[in-house]
Amino acid sequence: MSRGLYTAASGLVAGMERQSTLANALANVNTPGYKAELFTTRSFPGVFLSASGSGALRSRFGTLSSGVVTDRLGLDLGAGAITPTGATFDLAIDGDGFFVLQDFDGNLRLTSDGHFRADARGVLVSSDGWQVQSRTNGPISVAGGAVEIGRGGVVRVAGEAAGVIRLAAAPAGGLLHAGDSTFLVGAGEELTEATGEIVQGSLEGSNVNSTQLLTQMVSVSRAYESAQRMFAMHNRIMGLTATDVGRV
């Protein structure tokens, strides 16, 4: 079958995948602490083409790449804008690092979304109720008075130190979106302390750059259109081959 048909089809598949990632990023332009995913498209490895036959008849035409594929590069760890909210338990990270949460199954998750609260026991938790880890990997109790959180992460309740909020650096193995604005820490991945500082009463915004994404969307849709034309063309050529070639 015509190679070009499959090449054009791979362009269509990659285009739709790109569009999905762009739509996802755009859906999260207002999600606190959201980190955009970086993608790239690359061609399939090239193959040598040669004329069939042997000896002098067998000549090389050159290389042909038979399609395109979308690759995920990882997360864009750039910071979002820090906006004041005035809420006591809204915390933003100024600099690098992530808050460490322990979910109900005991898994550690990282997040830049510092929209926290005190649960019924008075423990500092994320909006999903997951415990915010202290530097000693324990809970931080914020019950019993006015809460002040210093830039170094020291939590003071009515002036008494109650613990230090842990900030972990992104592990070398990269981060994966795990939903609920959290990132998963891979198995066996060691967390190291980060140098960022905490800003109380603020939230870090999404780092999605909408202008860049909308521009990319235009180029994706045009590339898709080209692939679609190529696809239609191959379809037409094959149609002609089937119906007209060989007709007397």
Place this chain on the structure above:
Amino acid sequence: MSNAVDAARSGMIQHERNLEAIANNLANINTPGYKRVVVHFQDLLTSDAALDVLFAGEAVASSSGVSVDTVTRQFSAGAIVPSDVPTAMAIAGEGFFVVLLEDGSTAYTRDGTFGWDAEGYLATVNGYRVQPPIQNQGAAGDVQVSAEGIVTARSGRDDPPEDLGRIQLALVADPTQFEAIGQNLYRATAESGEPQLLEPGTDGAGEIVGQALESSNVEIATELTNLIAAQRAYQFNLAAFQTADEMMRQINEAMQV
């Protein structure tokens, strides 16, 4: 393939909820004791199955869209402004007024627009009595509320002030987890913590400011900024949706023989 459409659709639906919350805040810009609503977004995974895959350390599952995580109220104080009504009061502090609902349960409010009901009890504009009950028998004039919440009135111009009762304030661990039940009232939940009843002026409950009302904590500049951001976010998602739609139209066209 419909991932692009799903993500864009989730964006449109959720940002519309944000627009609704902002509209609600703007509508209540002059409602005494109103606390603004803040919508908090989180990213969304395609499915729980995708999460299981992640925890198993296998393939890459990318997030797909956005969801409203919480709609919380921000209980920062509004400005306290003087009122002409002698029974109007505001709280300078963190406490809440306690009122009794028709079904006998208790609700909490920051809205101190109180008046005397038909039987002379101090009640909200909707007729819910303030707890503990404060009754004013007879046409008493010159009503005063002290910072400690003691309500006094005089029977006649030259009579000494008569003690009618004392306002109590409730404190909870986390008011953002209150359940809003309309009419500016909130109900306690397990997450908000059990309300602790205190006398005004003690243990951080706050003091009462008589002949005054707490204005709404909605700031027009903040809401309008959020409105623009939400509207644009909606538009971005609409553009993503239209592009995906156009791509699907093209593929359908290409498939025609």
